[in-house]
Amino acid sequence: MTVRELQYREALNEALHEEMARDPSVCVLGEDVGRYGSPFQVTRGLFDKYGEKRVRDTPISEEGFTGIAVGAAMTGLRPVAEILYIDFSTLAMDQIVNQAAKARYMFGGKARVPLVIRMQGGGGRGNAAHHSQSLEMWYVHVPGLIVIQPSTPYDAKGLLKSAIRNDNPVIFIEHKLLYNTSGPVPDEEYLIPIGVADVKRPGDDVTIVATSRLVLFALNAAQDLARQGIEAEVIDPRTLKPLDIDTIVRSVEKTGRLVVVNEGHLTGGFTAEVAARVQREAFDWLDAPIMQVATEDVPLPYNGRLELEAIPNEQDIINAVQEVVYWD
Amino acid sequence: MKLSRDKLTDMYYRMWLIRYFDEGARSLFQENMIRGTTHMYTGEEAVAVGACSALNQDDYITSTHRGHGHCLAKGGDPRAMMAELLGKATGYCKGKGGSMHIADFDLGILGANGIVGGGIGIATGAAYSADLRGSGQVAICFFGDGASNQGVLMEVANMAALWKLPIIYLCEENQYAQFSPSKPFIAIEGIEMKAQAFGLTGVTVDGNDVLAVYEAVRQAAERTRNREGPTLLVAKTYRVEGHTVGDPLTYRPKSETEQWKSAERDPISRFGRYLAEEASFSKNELETFQAKAQADIDEAIKFAINSPEPEITALWEDVYV
Numbered sequence: 268m269t270v271r272e273l274q275y276r277e278a279l280n281e282a283l284h285e286e287m288a289r290d291p292s293v294c295v296l297g298e299d300v301g302r303y304g305s306p307f308q309v310t311r312g313l314f315d316k317y318g319e320k321r322v323r324d325t326p327i328s329e330e331g332f333t334g335i336a337v338g339a340a341m342t343g344l345r346p347v348a349e350i351l352y353i354d355f356s357t358l359a360m361d362q363i364v365n366q367a368a369k370a371r372y373m374f375g376g377k378a379r380v381p382l383v384i385r386m387q388g389g390g391g392r393g394n395a396a397h398h399s400q401s402l403e404m405w406y407v408h409v410p411g412l413i414v415i416q417p418s419t420p421y422d423a424k425g426l427l428k429s430a431i432r433n434d435n436p437v438i439f440i441e442h443k444l445l446y447n448t449s450g451p452v453p454d455e456e457y458l459i460p461i462g463v464a465d466v467k468r469p470g471d472d473v474t475i476v477a478t479s480r481l482v483l484f485a486l487n488a489a490q491d492l493a494r495q496g497i498e499a500e501v502i503d504p505r506t507l508k509p510l511d512i513d514t515i516v517r518s519v520e521k522t523g524r525l526v527v528v529n530e531g532h533l534t535g536g537f538t539a540e541v542a543a544r545v546q547r548e549a550f551d552w553l554d555a556p557i558m559q560v561a562t563e564d565v566p567l568p569y570n571g572r573l574e575l576e577a578i579p580n581e582q583d584i585i586n587a588v589q590e591v592v593y594w595d
Numbered sequence: 596m597k598l599s600r601d602k603l604t605d606m607y608y609r610m611w612l613i614r615y616f617d618e619g620a621r622s623l624f625q626e627n628m629i630r631g632t633t634h635m636y637t638g639e640e641a642v643a644v645g646a647c648s649a650l651n652q653d654d655y656i657t658s659t660h661r662g663h664g665h666c667l668a669k670g671g672d673p674r675a676m677m678a679e680l681l682g683k684a685t686g687y688c689k690g691k692g693g694s695m696h697i698a699d700f701d702l703g704i705l706g707a708n709g710i711v712g713g714g715i716g717i718a719t720g721a722a723y724s725a726d727l728r729g730s731g732q733v734a735i736c737f738f739g740d741g742a743s744n745q746g747v748l749m750e751v752a753n754m755a756a757l758w759k760l761p762i763i764y765l766c767e768e769n770q771y772a773q774f775s776p777s778k779p780f781i782a783i784e785g786i787e788m789k790a791q792a793f794g795l796t797g798v799t800v801d802g803n804d805v806l807a808v809y810e811a812v813r814q815a816a817e818r819t820r821n822r823e824g825p826t827l828l829v830a831k832t833y834r835v836e837g838h839t840v841g842d843p844l845t846y847r848p849k850s851e852t853e854q855w856k857s858a859e860r861d862p863i864s865r866f867g868r869y870l871a872e873e874a875s876f877s878k879n880e881l882e883t884f885q886a887k888a889q890a891d892i893d894e895a896i897k898f899a900i901n902s903p904e905p906e907i908t909a910l911w912e913d914v915y916v
Contacts, residue, residue, distance in 0.1 A: 294727060320727050323758075331750025334716015335723050341705055342655065342724040361747070365710050366717060374698040374706060375688030376913035410914050434916035 269454040276446040278420035279309045279385075282427035283347065285456065287317055290345065293431055296323035296332055297349030297385075306351060307387065307446050333359035333384065337367045337436075340382035345431060353388035353440060354400050367436040368411035381434045383427070387441040389480055389530050390567045390578045394443070399567035399574075401530040403478075404537055406438040407508045413437040413461060414508040418482035420450040422505055425459030433461060442480040464511035466518070470498035473588050474518040476541055477528035478504060481560075481579055485528055488584040497592055507537065515541065516549045523554035524591040528584055533561040555594035558587040598809070603874055604884060606648050606805055610640040610863045611888035613664040616673055617836075619892050620663065620680055620694070624840045628900075629680050633694050636664035638803075638835030638855060641862035642767050643668035645808025646735055646830075649816060655703040655721040655734040657714030659767075660695045662707030665737050670702050673895040683902035690905045691913075703732070711773075712738060712745030715764070719751040722762035722825075733761040733816050741772030743786045749793065752827070756794030761819045763812060764795065764827045767802060769834035775846060790827035802830030803862040806869070832862075 273281070287293045295310055295317075301324035304311035314322040325332040329350055336348040350356045356363065363384065370378035390399035406414045413435050417423040423441070430437040467482060468489050477485035482503045489499040500518050504510055519525050525545055529537040538559035545557060563577045598606075617635040624633045636643070639661075647656065647668035658665035666676060671687075679686030680694050687697045698706035705721060708714045718736030725732040742748065743766055755762050766786050770777055783789070790797025796818070800811040808830055815826035833855040837844050844852075858864040870876040 292728075323723075326750070326753060326757075328750035328754065330747050331716060331719075331754060334747060334751060335720040335754065338657075338705065338717035338720020338722075339724040339727075340720070341700075341717065342721045343728060344724045346720075361710055361713065362716055366708075366713060370698075370706065371916065372913050373688060373692040373696040374700075375686070375691055377688075377698060377700050378706075379916060413915075 270451045271454065272449045273420045273452040274446065275420045275423050275441070275448050276307055276309050278424035278452050279427055279441070280311055282424045283310060283313060284316070286428055286431045287313060287321065292343060293345045293347065294321045294323065294339070295347045295349070296325055296336060298325055298327055298351055300324060300349050305349060307443070309385070310349065329355050329358040330362055333362040334366065336382055336384070337362050337380060340367070340380045340436070341370065341378055345381045347383045347385060347431060350384060350386040352398050353386040353402050354397050356384070356386050356402065363406070363412070363436070363438070364409050368409045372411060379434050380436045382436045383430045383439050384437070385439045385441065387443050389442040389444060390562070390574055391444050393569060393571060393574065395569040396566040401562065403440050403507055404531050404535065404540070407537070407540070411436065412508065413506065414440065415461065415506050416440045416479045417505055418445065418479055418503050420448070420452050422459060422465065424452055425457050426461065426505060429458045429461050440479070445480055448483070459505070462506045462509040462511055464502050464504045464514040466500060466514070467503050468499065468501040470500035470522070472498045472522055473524040473526060473592055474500050474502060474515065474522045475526045475528060475584065475588065476502045476504065476515055478507065478537065479530060481528045481530055484579065484581045485584055488581045488588070491581070491585055492588055497588060499588060510544070512544050512548065515545060519545055519549045520552045523552055525553070526558045526560060526584065526587045526591060528560040528579055530562055530578055532564050533559060534564050536561050555591040558591050560584055560587050600874070602648065603870060606644050607866055607870060607881065608884045608888050609644045609668055610805065610866060611885045612673060612891060613640045613643065613667050614863060615889050615892040616663055616667060616676070616895070619677065619896050621840050623680065623896070629694070630682065631693055632839045633680070634661040634839055635836040636661050638862065639767055639769055639832045640664055641805035641808055641866065642765070642802045642830045642832055643737070645805040646765055646812045649809050649812040650733070650735065653703055654732050655705055655718065655725070657705045657718040657734070657736050658707040659714065659737055659739060659742070660707060660709055660711065661739070662695065662697060666697050666699065666704055666707065669704050671697070671699050671704060673891055674898040677895040677899035678902045681899045681902070682904070683899055684905040684909070685898070685902040689909055691909065712742035712747055714738065715742065715745065715747050716751055719755050719760060719762060722755060722760035723758070726758070726760050731820060733763065733819055735763045735765050735812070737765050737767060739772065740766065740768045740770065740777035740781065740786060743789065744780060752793035752795055752825070755825045759822045759824050762825045763815045763819060764825065765812070766827065766829045767832055768829050769832050771834045771838065773838050774842065787827060787829040793827065795825050795827040797827050799829045799831060802832030803860060803865060805862060805866050
C-alpha cells in the first residue's frame with residue numbers, strides 16, 4: 268500500500284473526484300465551486316472533468332441552492348452542496364432543518380435525502396464574528412441529520428466518501444485552519460464508517476475528547492503532559508451525530524478522568540452534551556469532575572489577542588488536565 | 596386543445612373529490628378526530644385539477660399547507676390521505692405527518708409543506724434533477740400569494756431562469772395570506788409582474804376555470820420541457836374558507852365570500868355547466884360522477900376511522916434510513 272502526504276483540502280478533493288467518477292448521480296453545487304474550484308480549492312478540477320450541469324456555480328443564494336440540493340436529493344441525485352462558511356448556513360436553516368432533516372420521518376419513511384452539505388467553520392484566522400463560528404451543535408440538535416467533523420486528511424477523505432454514499436442528509440464540517448495541514452493518505456480506496464470514534468493517542472491517566480482542529484491541539488498538549496508524566500488518551504469522535512459514546516465511556520472506565528474540548532461556545536455546547544452522557548453512563552468510574560474546554564460565550568472578536576483568548580488553546584487543555592489528574 | 600370525454604369526466608370527478616374530502620375533513624376536525632389544524636382548499640379546485648391534469652404521472656409537484664387538493668388532483672389515494680389526517684398507521688405517513696405533510700413519491704408528489712414557501716426550493720431541485728438526468732420530467736411548484744413574498748422564491752426562480760430548468764411556479768392567488776388580505780402586503784400590482792424581475796415568463800389565468808388552467812399549464816409545461824425556460828403562472832382564485840377551520844373571518848365581508856361561492860363563480864358549478872352545455876354531458880351523468888366522489892370520500896372516512904393507531908415503536912422509526 269502506497270501512502271502519500273496530502274493536504275486536508277487535497278484529500279477532500281480526491282474524495283469528490285473519486286465519488287463523481289464512481290456515481291453519475293453525484294453532483295456538486297455552491298458558490299464558485301465550478302470554474303474557480305471553490306475559494307478553499309476543494310472542488311478544483313471537477314468542473315473541467317464533469318461539466319457545468321454536474322458542477323454548478325450558483326449565485327450567492329444559500330437558501331436557494333440548499334433548497335435545490337434538497338429537492339434534487341429527493342428525486343434521484345446525490346448532491347454535495349458547499350456553503351462557504353458555516354456562518355452562512357444560518358441563511359439556509361429552513362431547507363436544512365425543516366425540509367432535509369424531517370422529510371424521511373414526516374413522510375412515513377418514504378423519502379430519501381442523500382445530501383451532503385459541506386461547510387467550514389472555526390476561528391483563529393481573524394475573520395471576525397460572521398466568518399468564525401463553530402455552529403456544529405445547531406445541527407447535532409436536529410434529529411434526522413448526521414454531523415461529521417474530521418480533523419485529519421485521512422479522516423476527511425474517508426468520511427466524505429462515506430457521507431456521499433449515505434442516504435441521509437449529512438452536515439460535513441471542515442475547519443478553515445485545517446485545509447493546509449498535511450497527513451498520510453493511502454493511494455488505495457478506503458472508507459471510514461460514520462459514527463465511529465478514533466483513538467488518536469492511547470493513554471491511561473486521563474481521557475481527552477476533542478473535535479476538529481482542537482484534536483491537533485489536544486495531541487500537542489498530550490505530548491507536553493507526557494513530559495510531566497501524565498499519559499493522556501486523545502479521542503476524536505469524528506462524527507458528532509451519531510456520537511460513538513461507547514469508545515468514550517470505555518476510555519473513561521480506564522482513566523477515570525475526562526476533559527472535553529470543542530470550539531463551539533461553552534453554554535449548551537458539545538462539551539456539556541458529552542459530560543452529561545458520560546456521567547450518566549460511567550458515573551461510578553469517574554474520579555474527578557468532568558472538565559469542559561470550549562469557546563467563551565462571546566461573539567468571535569477580530570483583534571488577534573482577543574480572539575486567541577476566546578477560543579481554546581493548548582495551555583487551556585493542559586490546565587484542565589492538570590486540574591482533574593490531581594483530584595483525589 | 597380538445598380533451599377526451601374520459602379526461603373531462605376525470606377532472607369533474609376529481610374536483611368533487613377534493614370538495615367532499617375537505618368537507619369531510621372539516622367535520623372530522625370539528626368532532627375532534629383531527630388534531631392540530633386543517634386548511635381547506637374549497638373554491639380552488641380548478642387550479643389543482645387543471646394543473647395536474649396537464650401533467651404526466653412521473654412529473655413532480657410540491658404542495659403547500661393547504662395541500663389536500665393538489666394531492667388528490669395528482670392521483671393521491673383519498674383513503675391513505677384521510678387515514679393520515681386521523682393519524683392512523685394506514686395513512687400516507689403512517690400517522691406521523693398529518694394534514695400538512697402528505698407525500699406520494701410514486702406519483703411525483705414531493706410533499707405538502709408546513710412552511711409557507713417551503714416547497715419552492717424542493718420543486719426547483721426536482722427540476723434541476725430532471726434536467727441533469729435528462730428525464731423530460733417537469734415540476735410544478737404550487738404556492739400562494741403569501742408565499743410569493745418569501746425570499747427563497749427570488750433565489751430559486753433566478754437559478755431556474757438562468758439554467759432553464761423545467762419548472763412552473765404556480766401561484767394560487769386566493770387573495771388571502773393567513774389571517775389577512777394579501778394585497779396590502781404586496782407592493783406591486785399583480786404578482787405576475789414579479790416574473791419580469793425573476794427572468795421568468797409571466798402568465799395569468801382565471802383560476803376558477805379548470806380548462807383555462809389546464810391549457811395554461813399545458814403550454815407552460817411544453818415550453819419548459821423544450822428548454823424555453825420556466826413560467827410564473829398566476830391563477831386568480833379565492834379562498835372560500837378561512838385560513839384554518841375555525842377561523843372567525845373577521846377580516847373580510849361575508850358578501851364578498853357569498854359572491855365567490857355563487858354558482859356563477861364556483862369552479863365546479865362552472866365546469867358542470869360547461870360539460871352540460873358544450874360537451875353534451877347529461878344531468879344524470881354529472882350527478883353520477885358527483886355521487887361517486889361523495890361515495891369515495893365516505894368510504895375513505897370509514898377506512899380511516901376503522902384503521903389502527905400506529906404502534907408506539909413507530910415513534911423511533913424512520914428518523915434515519
